[in-house]
Amino acid sequence: MVANRLPVDSRTLPDGATEWVTSPGGLVTAMESVMRTVDSGAWVGWGGSPGEAPEPFEADGMSLYPVRLDQEDVERYYEGFSNATLWPLYHDVIVDPEFHRTWWDSYVTANRRFARAAGAVASKGGTIWVHDYQLQLVPRMIRDDRTDVRIGFFNHIPFPSVELFSQLPKRNQMLRGLLGSDLVGFQRESDAQNFLGAVRKLLGYQVDGQVISVPGVGAAPVREVLVQTFPISIDSEAVSALTEDTEVRERAAQLRRDLGDPHKIVLGVDRLDYTKGIRHRLKAWGELLNDGSIDPHDTVMIQVATPSRERVEAYRQLRDEVELTVGRINGDHAPIGRPAVSYQHRSFDRRDMTALFMAADVVLVTALRDGMNLVAKEYVASRPDLRGVLVLSEFAGAADELRAAVMVNPHDIDELKSAILRALAMPEEEQEEAMRSLRHQVMENDVQAWAHDFLQHLEQSGDPAHGTRPTVRLAGGDSTDPEALDRALEDFSDVPRILIASDFDGVLAPIVSDRDAVEPDPKALSTLRALSELPGVAVALVSGRALEDLDSHTGMPSSVVLVGSHGAEVGALPPWMQSEVLDSAALSMTPEKEDLLRSITENLRRIARAHPGVEVETKPSAAVLHTRNAKGRGSINATESALEYAVTLPDVTVTPGKEVVEFSVVHTSKGAAIDALARASAADAWLYLGDDVTDESVFAQLGDRDVGIKVGDGDTAAGYRISGPDQVGAALKRLNDLRRES
Ligand code: ADQ
Numbered sequence: 001m002v003a004n005r006l007p008v009d010s011r012t013l014p015d016g017a018t019e020w021v022t023s024p025g026g027l028v029t030a031m032e033s034v035m036r037t038v039d040s041g042a043w044v045g046w047g048g049s050p051g052e053a054p055e056p057f058e059a060d061g062m063s064l065y066p067v068r069l070d071q072e073d074v075e076r077y078y079e080g081f082s083n084a085t086l087w088p089l090y091h092d093v094i095v096d097p098e099f100h101r102t103w104w105d106s107y108v109t110a111n112r113r114f115a116r117a118a119g120a121v122a123s124k125g126g127t128i129w130v131h132d133y134q135l136q137l138v139p140r141m142i143r144d145d146r147t148d149v150r151i152g153f154f155n156h157i158p159f160p161s162v163e164l165f166s167q168l169p170k171r172n173q174m175l176r177g178l179l180g181s182d183l184v185g186f187q188r189e190s191d192a193q194n195f196l197g198a199v200r201k202l203l204g205y206q207v208d209g210q211v212i213s214v215p216g217v218g219a220a221p222v223r224e225v226l227v228q229t230f231p232i233s234i235d236s237e238a239v240s241a242l243t244e245d246t247e248v249r250e251r252a253a254q255l256r257r258d259l260g261d262p263h264k265i266v267l268g269v270d271r272l273d274y275t276k277g278i279r280h281r282l283k284a285w286g287e288l289l290n291d292g293s294i295d296p297h298d299t300v301m302i303q304v305a306t307p308s309r310e311r312v313e314a315y316r317q318l319r320d321e322v323e324l325t326v327g328r329i330n331g332d333h334a335p336i337g338r339p340a341v342s343y344q345h346r347s348f349d350r351r352d353m354t355a356l357f358m359a360a361d362v363v364l365v366t367a368l369r370d371g372m373n374l375v376a377k378e379y380v381a382s383r384p385d386l387r388g389v390l391v392l393s394e395f396a397g398a399a400d401e402l403r404a405a406v407m408v409n410p411h412d413i414d415e416l417k418s419a420i421l422r423a424l425a426m427p428e429e430e431q432e433e434a435m436r437s438l439r440h441q442v443m444e445n446d447v448q449a450w451a452h453d454f455l456q457h458l459e460q461s462g463d464p465a466h467g468t469r470p471t472v473r474l475a476g477g478d479s480t481d482p483e484a485l486d487r488a489l490e491d492f493s494d495v496p497r498i499l500i501a502s503d504f505d506g507v508l509a510p511i512v513s514d515r516d517a518v519e520p521d522p523k524a525l526s527t528l529r530a531l532s533e534l535p536g537v538a539v540a541l542v543s544g545r546a547l548e549d550l551d552s553h554t555g556m557p558s559s560v561v562l563v564g565s566h567g568a569e570v571g572a573l574p575p576w577m578q579s580e581v582l583d584s585a586a587l588s589m590t591p592e593k594e595d596l597l598r599s600i601t602e603n604l605r606r607i608a609r610a611h612p613g614v615e616v617e618t619k620p621s622a623a624v625l626h627t628r629n630a631k632g633r634g635s636i637n638a639t640e641s642a643l644e645y646a647v648t649l650p651d652v653t654v655t656p657g658k659e660v661v662e663f664s665v666v667h668t669s670k671g672a673a674i675d676a677l678a679r680a681s682a683a684d685a686w687l688y689l690g691d692d693v694t695d696e697s698v699f700a701q702l703g704d705r706d707v708g709i710k711v712g713d714g715d716t717a718a719g720y721r722i723s724g725p726d727q728v729g730a731a732l733k734r735l736n737d738l739r740r741e742s
Pocket of ligand 1: 346
């Protein structure tokens with residue numbers, strides 16, 4: 001589990017020792033009970049105090065891994081970007097979101113810290129569940145390092161409409177961050193639809209129902225991300241059971257006595273947040289008292305407002321306003337010795353909370369926008385006696401399920417006032433009928449069922465055994481014993497007919513920033529040339545570069561086959577190869593594809609003209625937008641225009657990379673090309689050298705006698721690794737010597 005907060009808060013005792021206490025909040029309430037039911041669960045999160053993170057520790061049967069956040073991180077990542085940018089933006093801009101670039105930088109750094117901690121803790125093939133808007137970049141950050149884990153993300157708050165979401169600077173990074181997941185979960189259908197819409201519109205990825213096809217970098221396989229709703233719930237049984245506790249019952253009765261035995265108690269329980277509609281509620285309440293519809297001698301309102309985000313300006317203002325309003329209402333209406341509104345600005349424990357719910361005749365949930373709202377469900381679970389009325393905002397996620405509540409639009413103060421009066425006057429039989437239906441919903445769908453459902457979908461969506469992801473044979477920096485590689489080369493050189501193929505950039509030549517200035521290793525190239533002249537040996541170079549480009553940089557003889565554009569272009573074949581194998585492959589262009597490519601090229605050129613420095617490269621089966629040399633925001637704007645255009649092209653493989661977007665009309669990969677070449681050359685086994693993710697499509701199909709060599713670091717499906725391009729020449733020379741001996 002990865003969440004901004006650990007389920008406990010650290011507190012320093014007078015003697016300097018640290019004490020851990022359960023921290024409040026919707027997510028913690030929901031997850032605590034779930035974590036206790038798994039065998040070896042770990043929770044990665046912040047302990048709640050800035051500064052050095054304590055060592056990992058056990059609490060309540062969970063392993064907790066604290067993440068460090070410094071004071072500046074707290075101010076920029078947490079209070080800033082999370083709570084003053086994302087929170088208001090995702091809640092329909094009830095207050096204006098603030099954007100600051102330093103906040104974003106800190107958001108990235110903090111997300112990376114959570115991602116690293118999670119990656120270090122998760123076991124091989126494990127499951128990582130990332131929670132909420134503070135950590136939207138974490139799924140992709142984990143995915144970049146760990147291809148073996150399943151990653152799920154659940155957004156506890158709403159996801160805004162694409163029009164609002166588009167305001168977010170770095171919006172596409174945010175979407176890509178989320179799409180590192182196998183499963184993205186939301187509270188309501190509208191949230192899921194908004195997210196799918198944003199992905200379609202802003203990234204141009206193909207969306208089929210609830211499944212997003214995320215193009216791999218280069219020709220890496222497409223990953224599928226499932227988007228689904230999982231309305232969160234509470235530990236219903238535990239809450240309901242508390243109502244049987246004699247002490248809790250006594251507290252509820254005492255509470256009523258303390259308030260002077262009013263006829264009716266109306267309750268609001270919220271974090272003191274502007275999304276919860278507390279001002280609207282108080283306004284309605286004040287007006288009901290003013291116009292005499294409510295008599296403060298027999299009806300009392302309790303407003304519990306948990307302190308929240310008090311260092312964020314909008315929250316300070318809200319607190320002032322709420323307290324001023326409560327003061328006014330009490331000044332105007334409270335009888336001596338008892339409040340008209342009893343205002344509680346502090347936390348209560350579960351038992352007190354349940355006692356409050358048991359005492360309340362009406363609970364007001366008037367959120368202007370809320371992911372779910374657990375208070376609504378807690379109230380229902382606290383009423384096995386089937387008494388009480390829930391007034392519920394249609395803007396809370398809970399409104400989708402709790403249909404039997406008294407629904408309101410909290411923006412309409414008149415409507416809110418009549419809903420309150422209706423709730424206060426509701427006959428017992430009607431209360432029972434509504435509460436029975438609400439309880440059925442809440443008791444049947446508890447938080448355990450929610451978590452189970454999410455994890456089950458996650459298991460199915462990201463199963464590495466069945467998915468598109470190849471197996472990882474060598475992780476990250478695992479190195480290969482040179483003797484093992486030598487033995488593999490010996491065995492391979494004994495195979496009668498072999499294909500030797502290699503990627504170009506990063507393998508035969510070090511990577512350079514100016515693509516045209518690439519300098520291949522002359523020894524490696526001459527060894528490949530020599531190998532291609534031996535009987536029973538086919539040699540090929542396979543690259544993402546266009547064929548012509550590859551040709552001009554390698555100057556290979558006709559005995560070496562050149563394959564460009566990630567497999568989409570194949571050069572002339574030596575006479576002994578069976579060319580029909582390649583012709584029949586899906587690699588070839590058709591007149592329709594030629595037309596499509598022409599129109600794509602024209603459109604990309606139009607985009608390039610509008611953004612100085614942006615260039616369009618044409619390949620025989622693809623057009624590529626290069627934005628590296630664009631001025632100012634040109635790179636971002638051109639990329640976005642291109643991706644928006646991509647939405648209109650369902651049959652084109654669109655691959656965004658680092659400051660490039662490639663539009664390919666031919667669906668192929670290096671893996672498909674090697675497969676075809678091996679058949680065309682009737683090879684009994686092949687050897688392939690590659691360094692980047694596009695080469696993984698080759699390694700993914702290694703047979704028993706084939707040899708895959710990964711050049712450089714990174715998880716790979718290859719069986720062997722050499723450290724860099726400077727080692728390639730020696731390996732090829734060894735192979736040449738062995739083959740000549742055999
Ligand atoms: P929150 O915005 O925190 O959660 P909510 O769902 O209402 O909102 O959960 C609040 C929790 O805090 C409830 O369990 C409530 O009982 C508890 N609480 C409130 N005041 C308290 C007090 N004074 N003392 C002790 N406990 C108190 C976010 C989203 C929600 C979503 C949840 C879960 O904003 O929409 O429902 O996550 O996904």
